[in-house]
Amino acid sequence: MPELPEVETTKRGIKPFLEEKSFVNCITNNASLRIPFDSNSFLLIKDKRIKNISRIAKYISIEFSNNSRLIIHLGMTGTLRVSDKVMGLKHDHIILGINDGKFLIYNDPRRFGLIKILNKDEEFYLIDNNGPDPFEKHVDAEFLFQKIKNRKTNVKAILLNNKIISGIGNIYASEILFDSKISPKKLANRLTVNQCQRIIKSSKKVLNKAIKAGGTTLKDYFNAESRPGYFKNKLFVYGRDGESCKLCKSKIKHIVQNNRSTYFCTTCQRS
Ligand SMILES: [Zn+2]
DSSP states (O other), X not given: OOOHHHHHHHHHHHXXXXXXXXXXXXXXXXXXXXXXXXXXXXXXXXXXXXXXXXXXXXEEEEEETTSOEEEEEOTTXXXXXXXXXXXXXXTEEEEEEETTSOEEEEEOTTOOOEEEEEOTXXXXXXXXXXXXXXXXXXXXXXXXXXXXXXXXXBHHHHHHOTTTSOSOOHHHHHXXXXXXXXXXXXXXXXXXXXXXXXXXXXXXXXXXXXXXXXXXXXXXXXXXXXXXXXGGGGOSSTTOTTSBOTTTOOBXXXXXXXXXXXXXXXXXXXX
């Protein structure tokens, strides 16, 4: 499932091909995404200059000269690619023609992603209810501490809660807690400001590393698969149950929390 680093990598991949360009047409092969794609809404952005491409948590936002926005979420299996031609690959659901003759193509086998075109000033509940991601300036130890000091849930669930802090998926939640040496079972209301500090620092470190790893595949991004596979050999705990910890040689443990897999080292993650 594409997490923040994969979405950031995708955004960086498509950005140079879209800046200052416009979309001239739209081919809808299959509109039944997580939220059905409204092909009529394409008229809002047709021939409008693209003025910015940004990432908001796990959403890609393309903004146009008339302040309308195209919002993309990659869901579980979505990918975006820029191509010189329409090849009609299986699961190429939405194809946007660019004014230089290229195409922006959304492919998504499981169709849990979405593409939504918003009018100027139109709000979108899925984005506007999201908390900030760890890279936003005001996200610091004190911010996190205040958000979670009364919560009796485990810290792993906190990292996955997009309303508190967005953009951290299941793989990176385990990695971030390993890096900050905090047990995933620790209850949120028992974390100190100092531990919150470590979590924020590790979040940026782990996600940045993944973005960089994704960046190395950018030159090949026409076939970009927005999956964390390329980062796999750099993982310390995720998916490594029974293998030895890269730091202390203890066996990595696997538990299930809130129906999601968690991996951790009981020796390194004591606090
Ligand atoms: Zn260890």
